Amino acid sequence: MKRVLPILTVVVAIFALWYAAAVWLNAAWAYDKAERAERTLSISELVTDTWSQDKPKLPAPHQVAAEIWKTTGEMALNGRAFSKRSLIYHSWITFSSTALGFLLGTALGVALAIGIVYNRTMDMSVMPWVIASQTIPILAIAPMIIVVLNAVGISGLLPKAMISMYLSFFPVVVGMVKGLRSPSAMQLDQMRTWNASPSQTFWRLRLPSSMPYFFTSLKIAMAASLVGAIVGELPTGAVAGLGARLLAGSYYGQTIQIWSALLMAATLAALLVGLIGVLQRLTLRRMGMA
Amino acid sequence: MAWLAAGLLFWALGWWINHLLAHRPRTTATRLAVPIIFGLTVIAIWECLVRGLGISPVLLPPPSQIAARFATSTAILWEDFVQTALKGALTGYIIGCGAAFLTAIAIDRSPFLQRGLLPVGNFVAALPIIGMAPILVMWFGFDWQSKAAVVVVMVFFPMLVNTVQGLAEADAMQRDLMRTYAAGYMTTLLKLRLPAAMPFIFNGLKIATTLALIGAIVAEFFGSPVKGMGFRISTSVGQLALDLVWAEIVVAALAGSGFYGLVALIERRITFWHPSQRSRI
Structure with a gap:
């Protein structure tokens, strides 16, 4: 309770601010409409109007919630959960490229980290570039990657997943290099006194002791690969996916649609990161580390 | 074909130099030189591959063309x-x-x-x-x-x-x-x-x-x-x-x-x- 109360207070404050901001931002349009109808607005009329406009500057939370329910729960009840108008369908598209990119990125990251830890030449030549690669705003070339891969004949899931992969391999490399090097000199010496081969040292000492670092970087990698998938959907001409919903919403000024796609993306991120958190707790408890 | 061979040569050369440098005692000079040689090798291989395989510049322009632009x-x-x-x-x-x-x-x-x-x-x-x-x-x-x-x-x-x-x-x-x-x-x-x-x-x-x-x-x-x-x-x-x-x-x-x-x-x-x-x- 001691931990929940402050968080609840902050969340309630955010909602209160949101409703107030909705009144403030949408008031201009409400007054404009009232003037054309030649009537004056009382305060309560103003508030109800600003919270129920069709294309508000800032939709009120309940409008967004209603839109999300209309495009997920209600459609699922009607048995049209995977129709093209349903947010479940778009979330699924985004999720599948996020997941593929995340898996590829994790595999690449772990492979690079093992190379860096075991090979001195790779450590000195690749590591600085891994770090430099992240100061490059790679998202900027997302549209180009999509277009170029389309021209080569690769389309669909893979181009988006490549962008997710590029964004997600970095935290894994950095975390795994740190983790694989975390055994102390004393522990490594102990392995040597037992005449352990390099592969035995790897499987029984280095890999297990890297696990806490591994899961922490997986959480960051998951968040990053979701961002990659969403941005990767922007230039595909707004076909499918949460990013495409964002773009279509901004073309047609459908603010409620933008906000509902945004909240779905946030929910997806929370679910995926939470899932890794659960896996982390289970694994580490099983290993006696938590 | 010559371009591809050149690319392969650059790769071997860059890796060999870096291998030598990395197994010497670490100084500021080697710490700077190794990544720079790695980067130059990648650019050289890129150039050779694009020319050797005849990749259209619409897909992937060679580094020289990018530099000119x-x-x-x-x-x-x-x-x-x-x-x-x-x-x-x-x-x-x-x-x-x-x-x-x-x-x-x-x-x-x-x-x-x-x-x-x-x-x-x-x-x-x-x-x-x-x-x-x-x-x-x-x-x-x-x-x-x-x-x-x-x-x-x-x-x-x-x-x-x-x-x-x-x-x-x-x-x-x-x-x-x-x-x-x-x-x-x-x-x-x-x-x-x-x-x-x-x-x-x-x-x-x-x-x-x-x-x-x-x-x-x-x-x-x-x-x-x-x-x-x-x-x-x-x-x-x-x-x-x-x-x-x-x-x-x-x-x-x-x-x-x-x-x-x-x-x-x-x-x-x-x-x-x-x-x-x-x-x-």
Whole structure:
């Protein structure tokens, strides 16, 4: 309770601010409409109007919630959960490229980290570039990657997943290099006194002791690969996916649609990161580390 | 075929030199030379592969063509750089990091607010904030103000979380010492807790540099005036002028690394006492 109360207070404050901001931002349009109808607005009329406009500057939370329910729960009840108008369908598209990119990125990251830890030449030549690669705003070339891969004949899931992969391999490399090097000199010496081969040292000492670092970087990698998938959907001409919903919403000024796609993306991120958190707790408890 | 053989030769040569250098004692010179040789090798192999396999420049232009394009269109590149990096990213970076820093100081005296804001801040930092871009472009118009707003939203939470964590860094013993000196809240903050928080604050500032450029560029995909790096990239892709796109990417990479390097340099000056900054012997 001691931990929940402050968080609840902050969340309630955010909602209160949101409703107030909705009144403030949408008031201009409400007054404009009232003037054309030649009537004056009382305060309560103003508030109800600003919270129920069709294309508000800032939709009120309940409008967004209603839109999300209309495009997920209600459609699922009607048995049209995977129709093209349903947010479940778009979330699924985004999720599948996020997941593929995340898996590829994790595999690449772990492979690079093992190379860096075991090979001195790779450590000195690749590591600085891994770090430099992240100061490059790679998202900027997302549209180009999509277009170029389309021209080569690769389309669909893979181009988006490549962008997710590029964004997600970095935290894994950095975390795994740190983790694989975390055994102390004393522990490594102990392995040597037992005449352990390099592969035995790897499987029984280095890999297990890297696990806490591994899961922490997986959480960051998951968040990053979701961002990659969403941005990767922007230039595909707004076909499918949460990013495409964002773009279509901004073309047609459908603010409620933008906000509902945004909240779905946030929910997806929370679910995926939470899932890794659960896996982390289970694994580490099983290993006696938590 | 000759190009492919040359590429293979470059690869073997670069790897051989680096292998020799890496197995010598580490000095500043080898630490700089090895990554540079690696980078040059990659560029040489790229050039050889593109020419050897006859890849159309519409798909992947060779580095020489990109360099030529870069040299001929410096005026456009500079205009885009000013619009996106200086006006959009830098303004947003200063406002966002400043606001986050002040917020962290403001909630510092209230443990209640900290316990509430930290989990929420951590949660928001993991969200795809970039999705806010279309909304902010709608609110603030097409010019750089909306890009700065996107950057503010993107850098705020990572910076806030890092600063709050840093302010909690000074331990009980050090605070007790300050109390025995009869130091008030402000003195303790200025002389003990802010200096102790500096490594965390700079960590936040460094994360924010990359986020700022990404935010400013991606926000331009949702609408911008007829200049800016994001605008140029998305229109040039449409015109299949990929050499210009790559030139923009070079600018973005230079701007990103330069910005990051600058913050890292300031960090080294200010947190010279921290173990991670001391020279390794």
